Amino acid sequence: MIGLSAPAAGQSWFEQLLDWREKHISERTFVLMLAFAVGFFCAVAAFTLHWIIAQIALLLTSSFNEKTANWLYLVYPVVGIYLTGLFVKYVVKDNISHGITRILYAISSKRSRLRGHNCWSSVLASAITIGFGGSVGAEAPIVLTGSAIGSNLGKLFRMDNRTLVLLVGCGAAGAIAGIFKAPIAGLVFTLEVLMIDLTMASLLPILISCVTATCFTYIFSGSTSLFTFHLDAAWTVERVPANILLGVTCGLLSLYFIRAMTLCEDMFSRFKDKPYFKLVIGGSMLSMLIFLFPSLYGEGYHDINQLLNGSTEADWNGIMHNSLFSGHGSLLVIYVFLVVVTKVFATSATNGGGGCGGTFAPSLFVGCFGGFLFARLWNMYEVGVYVPEKNFALLGMAGVMSGVMHAPLTGIFLIAEITGGYALFLPLMIVSVCSYLTIIIFEPHSIYGMRLAREGKLITHHTDHAVLTLMSLDSVIDRDYTPVSPDMELGTIVHKISRSRNIFLPVLDAAGNLLGEIYITKIRHVVFRIELYHHFTASQLMTPPAATLRDDEPMTEVMQVFDRTHADWLPVLDADGHLKGYISRQRMYGMYRKMVADMSED
Template structure:
């Protein structure tokens, strides 16, 4: 049929998005490989070990005369390198990264400076390699998002698609660096885009899967943490997991508060140039690392040891306090790295300590302390980030144990509710609110927030019957001025739209190949994304931007029949009425 030859703009747009998601996923996967290589390289250069958190108080192999005291100087040396780098080329690379991406998606149309990916990779790798007690997820989210934004900028895609590409980069980075494709998808949807639109979800999944395949080719098909299998021994433990969920939610919220209190203290105390701040503060961080070398870098070896029951409760609590302090100090002095992994670490220590205590009080009822450690990981992250779906998926991908899903979901939901009851902000949104940026309020302030397509639609142009010959359809389209018209059957049922472009191309083909040309508009009918009279204008706008012609039919939400016509002019009328012109994006 001619539809195959002519095609539709919407179909091409969808396939274009698939290709772009694949490219972003590939780039994010390769970026994750390079980023992890940089971390390993700098860790070896600064400490002489693959992961100093597992080496105890060992000396640097190339500086044996310093003994373990070299850790006092490692953060200073790292700060002297990444401090000027961030200050000179990309100040947004400072900190944990995710809030900057959330801000770019919500208020800057997804625009992120391309240089951020390079600066963030180098700065974060230097910070973690020299002892910074932060995680990989913040940097890789910012790196992948910057790659997606750069690709969208080169191709000059619309803002709605730019946001999707940014989310694709974030999902791909998480999937590749942690070998957790599902976690990448839900992290991007729940925290970056903050919605679950079908088209966005599909693109993010494609990117995440692509990046995960690339990551597995380089790192193997293993989870980023090697944790033993645990299960629930008796039903009474569900009550204990519920208590743990509330406690971990409080701990996660406490981590958020301490993080920004320490940052405020560092801002108050430092009076020198910003580029020197990481090096000067590195002396304090080095002191923490000298006392607790398990805090060096991400600290996964200590996390695994705690969950496997190799530490006593006193040392577990010491590691909990030490991680909160070390991560807060790393961010406060101007370091670069994520807070996702530290929140998992803090949750694991909280859960393990809780499990050890329960086991001492009632060995028969308490069960294995490691199971509480696993659940505590997800609950503390949920309490800090308030992203329960991501928390559940991450822990499931870590363990692969379905038997622990139910207590995990119970604890994570209670942790989220506890955090929400005690605080308005998350560990990510609080950073933005401190700058005067309220993402939720920005959404509600949008002129589209309380407006539906039915409120702004124009009168429906006369539909074309499905059996209309093409020459007659061409005349109707030329007179309408819309570039597209709705198509109905003999009973008035909606079939889709036919565009002037499709008819013109079909008539041109008909002059040279009469045997393959369609004879009615039914053969050229396209079905755009459905917009009903109750669809919020913010959602209808996306369908309008990706549609051919100058408008879309608005359907009755009950009968599905076209009742109006949505145009760009109608949307512009809403923006002008609500003063959008006076609010440029900065």
């Protein structure tokens, strides 16, 4: 490269490149360059994943007779889950499920560091699962892939932790923008779901990543979108009551989606040490559901497009092809209702059985079918002014996504962008907001954040809470202490005090359990009386600690304990009660103030 001098002794060409970059390219400019690279790789990953899924599905189902049920639906999903399980167990050798939750955990607990294999493993695993019929979405795996690309590029070029968080956000935003060709939705998704603060310093890199991913996706796959929608009936103000009621319905559907998904996941987690048992249960459940309702096969985008573009009964009845319901148009409402109810179980069975995929596409699917069902029942019973089924199918997609992800802006802009449905922008807003307001009554966190929220590891836009979440308890533990045994005499204790840099000595039994503490200030009345050195032991001089902390305790609770006890030092114990070290109030608050200052900088 022009401008690079001969490498110094012991310095590799890459280290020389890093030195040259630091001298000639500013940090801000280089971050923008990395954001461009992240956007490009996100587009490549999204295109690759969808291409593989399409090829597998075409190979397996192209010969199906659409007018009858197909028994191969009982076989393909089990094979897909089994192959995915083998790939994860013997190739990846790591847990790659719950992609977006994994990103949130990396941001809150691992300083935004994602493993290198996440750049490709989720793409292959989810392609196998979905191509063979797994009823999950490809979006969460792609978001994990994009975030991993951003994280690992940042680590490669030795970016600091704040820049790593930004690059993780660029990867997630680029993934959403690339897979849906929706740059604004990618930006808003990063803000709402990943809780990355949108400052002036972070806005431009995320936008660059989104625009780059979208442009390259157009280059790779043309101008076609995942969903197509043509507005036949313009929105009128008379439909506001129906829109509000649809929003509330979507909020309740979201609640059902989250609760049922959580229940099924808890059930499968009980058998985490029995992978073949999970495969049998999950695979059998999924195969049977897909055999009965072929709309549950894969992501379900084909049937979504049928509902969004249909204008006659024959068009909408097409979603029942390949099923036992085929040819029975009078059963359409029952079929759609059963699909809405069973989709969450099909998704849970896919992931629980060993497959890999996300809940992004299932939430769109449930929303589309739920919105169509709402409109069909509304018109059948003439509740009010006529409402177009296809319009409400579109609005339902935004409503359920807003509720499940607790992200109304993402739901609004994503559906508007991917369908060109800007003529329905106002009803999209009404439905999304009403759905969100309904779901938060019952669930304060999204389906992605609820697991981390229970552990106190969820990052929010509240700076104080975010800093406490990011702070690691382990990083502030002082392990340099001088222990004494309970039968140690005062004379030996004084000798220990002279060698200790702390004002206290922990009293431990033979197993390392904390029995009490000896504070120098509390024994000064005897410490200088030599005649008493053989009359007192540690067990007589020790006092119980003001409080003890667990090594897995959230920093918010640690702060509360310090405020309640007014202690300067508190001991930290592990799960077995053994002393790990001490936390200093001064050191903890010093780190807290520094992190607040760092987060406050643009």
